[in-house]
Amino acid sequence: MLIAIVILVVAASAFAAVVAFDSPRPPPRMASVENVFDRVDFSDMPAKTYFAARDGTQLAFRAYAGDPRRIAVLVHGSSGTSQSMHAVARAIHARGCTVYALAMRGHDGSGRSGDIDYVGQLDDDLADFMATLGTRGAGTAVTLLGFSSGGGFVLRIAGGPNAKLFDRFILVSPQLPHDAPTSRPNAGGWVSVALPRFICLTILSRLGIKRFGGLRVLALAVPPERYDEQTAFYSFRMQRNFGPSDDFLGDLARAPAPVSLYIGADDEIFVAAQYAPLLKPVRPDLAIATIPGLGHMDMTVKPAALEAIAGAF
Numbered sequence: 001m002l003i004a005i006v007i008l009v010v011a012a013s014a015f016a017a018v019v020a021f022d023s024p025r026p027p028p029r030m031a032s033v034e035n036v037f038d039r040v041d042f043s044d045m046p047a048k049t050y051f052a053a054r055d056g057t058q059l060a061f062r063a064y065a066g067d068p069r070r071i072a073v074l075v076h077g078s079s080g081t082s083q084s085m086h087a088v089a090r091a092i093h094a095r096g097c098t099v100y101a102l103a104m105r106g107h108d109g110s111g112r113s114g115d116i117d118y119v120g121q122l123d124d125d126l127a128d129f130m131a132t133l134g135t136r137g138a139g140t141a142v143t144l145l146g147f148s149s150g151g152g153f154v155l156r157i158a159g160g161p162n163a164k165l166f167d168r169f170i171l172v173s174p175q176l177p178h179d180a181p182t183s184r185p186n187a188g189g190w191v192s193v194a195l196p197r198f199i200c201l202t203i204l205s206r207l208g209i210k211r212f213g214g215l216r217v218l219a220l221a222v223p224p225e226r227y228d229e230q231t232a233f234y235s236f237r238m239q240r241n242f243g244p245s246d247d248f249l250g251d252l253a254r255a256p257a258p259v260s261l262y263i264g265a266d267d268e269i270f271v272a273a274q275y276a277p278l279l280k281p282v283r284p285d286l287a288i289a290t291i292p293g294l295g296h297m298d299m300t301v302k303p304a305a306l307e308a309i310a311g312a313f
Helices: 002-021 083-093 121-132 149-158 185-189 195-206 236-241 248-254 272-279 303-311
Strands: 048-052 058-064 067-075 097-102 141-147 168-172 191-193 216-220 233-235 259-264 287-291
Touching: 002 195, 048 121, 058 083, 058 121, 067 083, 067 121, 067 149, 083 097, 083 141, 083 303, 097 121, 121 149, 121 236, 141 149, 149 168, 149 248, 149 259, 168 303, 185 191, 195 216, 195 236, 216 236, 233 236, 259 272, 259 303, 272 287, 287 303
Parallel strands: 067 097, 067 141, 141 168, 168 259, 259 287
Antiparallel strands: 048 058, 058 097, 191 216, 216 233
């Protein structure tokens, strides 16, 4: 009995030490991501506007005014900002649409950097934003578009209770779970995971213990000099909410509106060739466009990608 107690105490102490001290280390800089916006013209980018979420937090977005019956809501990728979707927003706006580029809570000065209060808060924030747009007029069509982690988040929304708020879903280079065949190890070098801490927090979460969900589990390859602009670390709660759900295939199957996917053939973070064989059997009507010669971030800035995405509008 004494031996069993000692083993239990040692195991519990080791578990607690992992939770307390295992922190993600920033991965090396990633050139293909780092300088992608250097040639983007931001001179015509709208200023930030704010809305109040249900908890009173002021969350930012950028509005590109156009046809009020044709609306696109854009969700940026991991570490991203509302500014990082400017080229995409401008291309869609040029087709006459009203476009809103969101700054997701935990990013771009909205809320606490890299953290949220509970898993599902981002879903609630999106619903709160849509409520600020008021009652839809007859013939209004609303598209929800997400890039990378934002694409995984849009897929989560498409299969959940807020799906009815939208008439179409567009996934651009979407993140799927780490064990999906579309995933590369450590997202091709973009992320570093404190795996022992993540596993321990997952166990605690399943036991209903959520008080440690604000601890960091993910580091992103954000240059240190940009820590004030971009989100460099994600908490357990953020990692679990900002991306696809564990039942991402079920979400795709349940989506009540058309779903389209755009991916660069040379994506260095995800494996472009694996999307169709993974997703098409679940959703035969899923439209997938693979853009030759383009990498991951190219899908937010290069003319071929912008023309393809804007062409959907």
